[in-house]
Amino acid sequence: MELTIEFPVEQDDIFTQPSHLPQGFCICYQHNVDDAGYGPYGFHTAKSEILLKRALGPLTYWNSERGQLVDADIPKADGIYFFREQGYVTTMNSELMIYQKSQAIQALRDRYKKTSPSTPSSAKPILLEVAQGRRMSGAAISKILENNCSFLISYSRITEMGQILIFFDTTLRANIRKTAEEEGIKYITEKSIDDLKPW
Incomplete structure (x- = not known):
């Protein structure tokens, strides 16, 4: 048996600064589930x-290591x-490209010790503020939400639950549930991440 499991965001x-954010919801995926409800987690099956x-x-996908937005079929990396x-x-991509160009020009000027013209420096784009190590900036995520931008966050837990997908657009919940049921995947809701069986 395969399960899609919904639970509140921790x-x-x-x-960081989580008080800025509305309450979203998470889903994770469990497969090869036995009669006692135990099985490995992760979106690793064809059905998932x-x-x-x-x-x-x-x-x-915002690839923070490469510093660019790239197309993705499904969420895999965090x-x-x-x-x-x-x-x-x-808009975010345009701001990013303008900033990266200005930084590259400044790096060349610094390298050849040329004086910078008196032009205002570009503000740091919001995309460069999103990731903060293993955590996400609550302030940056809040700003993206204020601009009515819909997204998901992929986050991996080392011990259990595998890959977790986090949503703040609650209108997506019904579509995920409906699609799971159409694919023969059971959809269940838990009150807390602590209610999930360990693996």
């Missing part, structure tokens, strides 16, 4: 990949994934 574990592709559609065709994603 904001203190994942975000179909669920993610159908329920979420094409995504754009980080933030935006739903495609959103105006604010285009």
Whole structure:
């Protein structure tokens, strides 16, 4: 048996300044579940990949290591994934490219010890503020939400639950549940992450 499990976000574990954020919801995935409810976690099965592709559609992933937005079919690596065709994603990408260009020009000027022209420096783009080590900036996430931008966050727990997907757009809940049921995947809701069986 395969399960999609919903539970509330444990904001203190994942975000800095979590008080800035609304209450979202998480899902994780359990497969090869035995009669006692035990089984490994993670979106590792063919059914789980179909669920993610159908329920979420094409995504754009912020690759913080490469410093760019890249297309993604399903969420795999940890980080933030935006739903495609959103105006604010285009705006964030434009701000990022302007900033990166100005930084590259400044680096060349510094290298050849040339005087910088008296032009105002570009503000640091919001995308560069999102990730803070293993945690996410609550302030940056809050700003993205204020711009009516829909996204998910992928976060991995080392001990249990495997990959967790975090959502703040609660309208997505019904579509995820409906898609899971159509694919023959049981959808259950727990009151807390502590209610999940360890593995």
